[in-house]
Amino acid sequence: xxxxxxxxLAYCTNVHPGERWEEVFAALERWTLAVKRRVCADRPYAxxxxxxxxxxRQLAEPGRLLEFQRWLERHGCYVFTLNGFPYGQFHATRVKxxxxxxxxxxxxxxxxxxxxxxxxxxxxxxxLEGSVSTSPGSFKEFIPGPDQVGLIRSNLWECVTHIxxxxxxxxxxxxxxxxxxxxxxxxxxxETAEFFDRLREEHPQDPRLDAHxxxxxxxxxxxxxxxxxxDALRRLRDHGIRLSKIQIxxxxxxxxxxxxxxxxAAFADDVYLHQVIVRREDGSFARFKxxxxxxxxxxxxxxxxxxxxxxxxxxxxxxxxPPGFGTTSDHILGLFRLLQDEPGLCSHxxxxxxxxxxxxxxxxxxxxxxxxxxxxxxxxxxLAEHGLA
Numbered sequence: 001x002x003x004x005x006x007x008x009l010a011y012c013t014n015v016h017p018g019e020r021w022e023e024v025f026a027a028l029e030r031w032t033l034a035v036k037r038r039v040c041a042d043r044p045y046a047x048x049x050x051x052x053x054x055x056x057r058q059l060a061e062p063g064r065l066l067e068f069q070r071w072l073e074r075h076g077c078y079v080f081t082l083n084g085f086p087y088g089q090f091h092a093t094r095v096k097x098x099x100x101x102x103x104x105x106x107x108x109x110x111x112x113x114x115x116x117x118x119x120x121x122x123x124x125x126x127x128l129e130g131s132v133s134t135s136p137g138s139f140k141e142f143i144p145g146p147d148q149v150g151l152i153r154s155n156l157w158e159c160v161t162h163i164x165x166x167x168x169x170x171x172x173x174x175x176x177x178x179x180x181x182x183x184x185x186x187x188x189x190x191e192t193a194e195f196f197d198r199l200r201e202e203h204p205q206d207p208r209l210d211a212h213x214x215x216x217x218x219x220x221x222x223x224x225x226x227x228x229x230x231d232a233l234r235r236l237r238d239h240g241i242r243l244s245k246i247q248i249x250x251x252x253x254x255x256x257x258x259x260x261x262x263x264x265a266a267f268a269d270d271v272y273l274h275q276v277i278v279r280r281e282d283g284s285f286a287r288f289k290x291x292x293x294x295x296x297x298x299x300x301x302x303x304x305x306x307x308x309x310x311x312x313x314x315x316x317x318x319x320x321x322p323p324g325f326g327t328t329s330d331h332i333l334g335l336f337r338l339l340q341d342e343p344g345l346c347s348h349x350x351x352x353x354x355x356x357x358x359x360x361x362x363x364x365x366x367x368x369x370x371x372x373x374x375x376x377x378x379x380x381x382x383l384a385e386h387g388l389a
Contacts, residue, residue, distance in 0.1 A: 104151075
């Protein structure tokens with residue numbers, strides 16, 4: 001969907017299971033077109049496409065990409081952004097911290113991401129920019145020392161040089177967005193700024209860095225880290241880091257009451273990682289890489305009843321959480337206020353509630369198309385309130 005100020009809004013198709021291109025395409029035909037009919041029937045419709053490594057290889061086969069381009073044209077759709085974070089299986093199996101693998105120390109991650117840009121350079125309409133979101137380098141526990149961080153920077157720079165070549169060949173402005181996430185190698189704005197500073201030391205005055213590498217700002221992730229959007233964006237700007245894409249998603253927040261801790265069991269699953277950060281009454285923090293560890297008992301004893309918990313669990317943007325729970329939608333609205341003041345800050349917006357299959361029943365719509373249509377309605381209404389839609 002094309003918004004004011006040349007911005008674009010899509011939902012990320014990682015909500016739909018499918019690792020092979022045939023499965024991805026079937027989901028586009030079944031669900032994405034159904035959502036388009038509900039929210040954008042007679043206008044160009046933006047797609048935020050998730051491609052696994054396997055699906056990207058299959059789409060790159062001779063003739064298949066052309067078939068997809070014709071399908072997009074026939075249905076009034078266009079692709080402006082790709083989700084390149086999950087490399088492999090993302091549904092119906094244990095993902096957890098394996099979502100970071102292969103990480104940016106591994107040449108497979110580099111090859112996959114370069115292939116995504118080869119595809120995106122052909123898919124993005126003339127005159128538009130294209131973005132790819134990727135992992136924050138790795139998971140902290142996977143990186144034993146500075147040598148691995150240096151290898152990550154080296155592989156990312158190889159990717160930047162490839163993106164620059166594809167951009168020049170296709171005439172499209174293309175950029176990669178590292179996506180900070182709690183317990184990722186880049187977990188917050190400070191770690192991200194330090195990482196980019198080191199890249200600049202290694203590649204001084206090279207304009208390709210600013211043009212082709214930035215940050216995917218996931219509102220859920222930054223909110224779980226208790227970052228204020230104004231402070232986070234100021235830090236990124238002070239260090240010359242572009243916003244490649246904004247992912248609009250909600251986390252859960254709640255006081256550590258016994259009733260709330262009991263209700264948390266409904267959000268435990270064996271598929272995704274649900275990082276938890278607790279801000280104690282004295283302002284200090286307790287951090288847990290998954291919900292089961294946070295529920296082990298020690299967290300509640302340390303934190304006290306006045307503590308606030310925030311959990312990386314994407315809940316639908318429009319939904320009302322269970323009694324006693326809230327969401328971090330205030331972070332989204334704070335970011336929208338900043339976009340209102342400076343609409344050119346970022347033109348790529350993507351809703352990313354991928355947890356439909358594991359949502360507790362009270363939060364789940366009758367089908368995923370209904371959920372997505374309701375998320376569009378919520379997001380477009382909030383954007384309109386800020387003069388952005």
